[in-house]
Amino acid sequence: MTNKKDEILHDHNHDGIDRRGFLKCMAWAGTGTLCVIQGGVLKSFALDRTSDPGGAAAKGELSFVQLSDSHMGFNKPANTDVAATFQAAIDKVHGLATPPEFLLHTGDISHLSKPEEFDTVDQMLRNTGKETFFVPGEHDMLNDDGKQFMERYGKGSKGSGWYSFDKKGVHFVGLVNVMNLKAGGLGSLGHEQIEWLEDDVKHLKSSTPIVVFAHIPLWSVYPEWGWGTEDSAQALAYLKKFGSVTVLNGHIHQIMQKVEGNVTFHTAASTAFPQPEPGKAPSPGPMKVPAEQLRSYLGVTDVNYVQGQHALAVVDSKLG
Amino acid sequence: MRIRVCIARLAVPVLAAAMLLFVTAKSSMVVKAQQAPAAMEVKIDNFSFGPAAITVSAGTTVTWINRDDIPHTVVSDDKIFKSKVLDTDEKFSYTFSKPGTYPYFCSVHPKMTGKVVVQ
Numbered sequence: 001m002t003n004k005k006d007e008i009l010h011d012h013n014h015d016g017i018d019r020r021g022f023l024k025c026m027a028w029a030g031t032g033t034l035c036v037i038q039g040g041v042l043k044s045f046a047l048d049r050t051s052d053p054g055g056a057a058a059k060g061e062l063s064f065v066q067l068s069d070s071h072m073g074f075n076k077p078a079n080t081d082v083a084a085t086f087q088a089a090i091d092k093v094h095g096l097a098t099p100p101e102f103l104l105h106t107g108d109i110s111h112l113s114k115p116e117e118f119d120t121v122d123q124m125l126r127n128t129g130k131e132t133f134f135v136p137g138e139h140d141m142l143n144d145d146g147k148q149f150m151e152r153y154g155k156g157s158k159g160s161g162w163y164s165f166d167k168k169g170v171h172f173v174g175l176v177n178v179m180n181l182k183a184g185g186l187g188s189l190g191h192e193q194i195e196w197l198e199d200d201v202k203h204l205k206s207s208t209p210i211v212v213f214a215h216i217p218l219w220s221v222y223p224e225w226g227w228g229t230e231d232s233a234q235a236l237a238y239l240k241k242f243g244s245v246t247v248l249n250g251h252i253h254q255i256m257q258k259v260e261g262n263v264t265f266h267t268a269a270s271t272a273f274p275q276p277e278p279g280k281a282p283s284p285g286p287m288k289v290p291a292e293q294l295r296s297y298l299g300v301t302d303v304n305y306v307q308g309q310h311a312l313a314v315v316d317s318k319l320g
Numbered sequence: 321m322r323i324r325v326c327i328a329r330l331a332v333p334v335l336a337a338a339m340l341l342f343v344t345a346k347s348s349m350v351v352k353a354q355q356a357p358a359a360m361e362v363k364i365d366n367f368s369f370g371p372a373a374i375t376v377s378a379g380t381t382v383t384w385i386n387r388d389d390i391p392h393t394v395v396s397d398d399k400i401f402k403s404k405v406l407d408t409d410e411k412f413s414y415t416f417s418k419p420g421t422y423p424y425f426c427s428v429h430p431k432m433t434g435k436v437v438v439q
Contacts, residue, residue: 076389076408077389078389111391112391112405112407113405138428138429139391139428142391142393142405142428143404143405181427181428181430182430183397183423183424183425183430183433184425184430184431184433185430185431186430186431224431225367225431226429226430226431282366283366283367283368283388284367285366285367285388285389285390286389286390
């Protein structure tokens with residue numbers, strides 16, 4: 001807010017869900033952009049230019065942090081020490097002006113679904129003393145169709161690990177879109193999960209803020225690279241009556257935002273390694289950046305809910 | 321008469337020798353095939369199978385090798401073959417004994433698809 005030149009201001013949401021108001025803000029973590037959404041207004045300004053990221057701009061009734069794509073076990077040139085960068089993300093959480101209520105991990109906890117990879121992340125998260133909610137990424141379901149993930153994190157969940165919970169009047173829904181993927185296809189929720197979602201939200205008041213989190217984006221980021229979920233529109237149709245829906249995803253290792261009608265979509269940076277912008281490389285493989293720049297591509301997302309306002313404030317912080 | 325008998329006596333060993341030669345030649349061909357069975361390699365690179373479509377003869381062993389920094393799998397659409405997850409430089413092989421078309425994909429990144437045609 002200190003520098004008008006770096007600020008993007010869009011008022012998109014005054015007339016509710018029928019308006020196909022469309023806002024797309026691509027904020028690459030590498031450029032250090034802070035995004036705050038409050039009352040349906042998105043403000044985006046360079047992180048470097050604000051002295052208080054996640055501070056006064058994002059105070060509210062409820063705040064939580066999204067971590068994503070820790071890929072514990074990855075050791076290729078793009079990042080040979082993913083434990084260190086995950087720890088840096090956790091340190092960033094400790095440094096937030098408003099302590100988060102809890103943490104969300106939106107999948108790819110491990111790189112190869114090895115028990116020791118999950119153990120490392122679990123131990124590091126336990127040290128935060130924060131309650132953490134998980135949804136699986138495809139890297140967490142390798143070789144055993146998610147059996148291990150369910151044993152570790154699936155207690156009380158339905159199907160392949162979906163569930164919901166409430167915090168301070170906000171309804172959170174964790175969805176699984178990395179199971180039973182079909183040849184040539186995208187992420188998939190499946191009929192059973194979508195029916196469960198319909199039932200899960202049908203008794204809620206339309207004024208209830210909804211936060212949906214899942215690994216693969218629930219919007220079509222770049223289908224050519226599989227960055228989307230084939231049946232997400234069906235799921236989102238059941239959320240049309242709500243005034244405020246925020247969708248948090250990981251998977252694509254970069255920050256992207258889009259607002260469509262009542263829904264704000266947000267993807268988080270990875271704590272492990274960056275991936276290229278859609279179509280800007282031959283493949284979505286890990287992007288090798290100069291070592292001194294790596295942490296500027298990685299990050300954490302801090303989400304703040306202000307009671308009485310329509311949307312959540314989403315703040316992305318880079319690690320270095 | 322004597323001459324004819326002689327020819328007949330000669331003809332038998334000649335024929336036997338020819339048969340022996342034929343059998344020997346055939347068995348040496350079999351041995352040769354066993355020493356170097358038909359093989360084909362498919363590279364996994366940049367989130368794609370290369371070549372994505374191959375045509376091989378029955379009995380060919382196809383080996384996939386992952387050259388990416390990200391793990392992949394090789395899974396037949398019809399669940400005829402299924403690799404474990406392949407980390408960088410890991411391989412998976414399958415021998416195709418029956419003719420047919422075998423479409424496959426990476427179950428981690430299902431946009432990655434390929435096909436083996438066995439003749």
